[in-house]
Amino acid sequence: MLKDEKAIVVFSGGQDSTTCLFWALERFKSVEAVTFDYNQRHRLEIDCAREITEELGVQHHILDMSLLNQLAPSALTRDDIAVQAGGEGELPSTFVPGRNLIFLSFAGILASQVGAKHIITGVCETDFSGYPDCRDMFVKSLNVSLNLSMDSQFVIHTPLMWINKAETWQLADELGALAFVREKTLTCYNGVIGDGCGTCPACELRNNGLQAYLQGREGSHIHDK
Numbered sequence: 001m002l003k004d005e006k007a008i009v010v011f012s013g014g015q016d017s018t019t020c021l022f023w024a025l026e027r028f029k030s031v032e033a034v035t036f037d038y039n040q041r042h043r044l045e046i047d048c049a050r051e052i053t054e055e056l057g058v059q060h061h062i063l064d065m066s067l068l069n070q071l072a073p074s075a076l077t078r079d080d081i082a083v084q085a086g087g088e089g090e091l092p093s094t095f096v097p098g099r100n101l102i103f104l105s106f107a108g109i110l111a112s113q114v115g116a117k118h119i120i121t122g123v124c125e126t127d128f129s130g131y132p133d134c135r136d137m138f139v140k141s142l143n144v145s146l147n148l149s150m151d152s153q154f155v156i157h158t159p160l161m162w163i164n165k166a167e168t169w170q171l172a173d174e175l176g177a178l179a180f181v182r183e184k185t186l187t188c189y190n191g192v193i194g195d196g197c198g199t200c201p202a203c204e205l206r207n208n209g210l211q212a213y214l215q216g217r218e219g220s221h222i223h224d225k
């Protein structure tokens with residue numbers, strides 16, 4: 001059934017959205033990707049997203065969202081502010097209020113223009129870092145609002161919503177994409193593709209998840225002593 005339908009993946013070129021792209025390619029007849037250009041700290045992020053979609057033969061839309069810079073100075077958009085992990089219960093310094101609201105809304109408009117019913121986003125509550133518009137309740141609410149606003153029947157899919165980073169690696173593995181995601185995606189705040197710089201908060205989260213998954217996979221082959 002879904003094999004007849006078209007989907008748009010909100011795509012940054014990172015681990016999560018690349019895993020979502022593979023997830024969508026397995027389910028939908030036609031898949032396109034949308035990347036938001038908001039003067040990211042690293043232009044490399046856009047290049048990385050473009051290269052991945054080219055390699056996978058996925059049509060790629062890049063939307064100019066540089067207006068976010070005017071609204072929300074933060075470490076992601078201004079080079080002169082250092083990236084810091086948020087403490088317990090704090091938002092990280094990369095926080096742009098309402099960013100996901102804006103991105104998903106534009107993805108909905110694009111979906112209506114290209115005739116896609118399905119919108120896929122890699123947001124996740126499990127590694128919740130304080131972004132209220134990445135929560136399941138918000139995404140469900142926005143799904144209703146998008147449908148009302150355009151008199152449409154969009155379905156927003158969040159395949160990563162309830163899984164942790166290790167399980168996201170597992171999903172990539174199950175989709176036959178573990179090596180691809182590991183080598184070709186960009187998560188690192190310092191702009192290092194693949195396993196990254198190893199020390200920034202994004203690398204820490206990604207690499208801890210990968211090690212946990214790989215150890216779990218090994219462990220399932222080892223007998224107790």
Ligand SMILES: [Zn+2]
Pocket residue numbers: 187188189190191192196197198199200201202203204
């Ligand atoms: Zn890094």
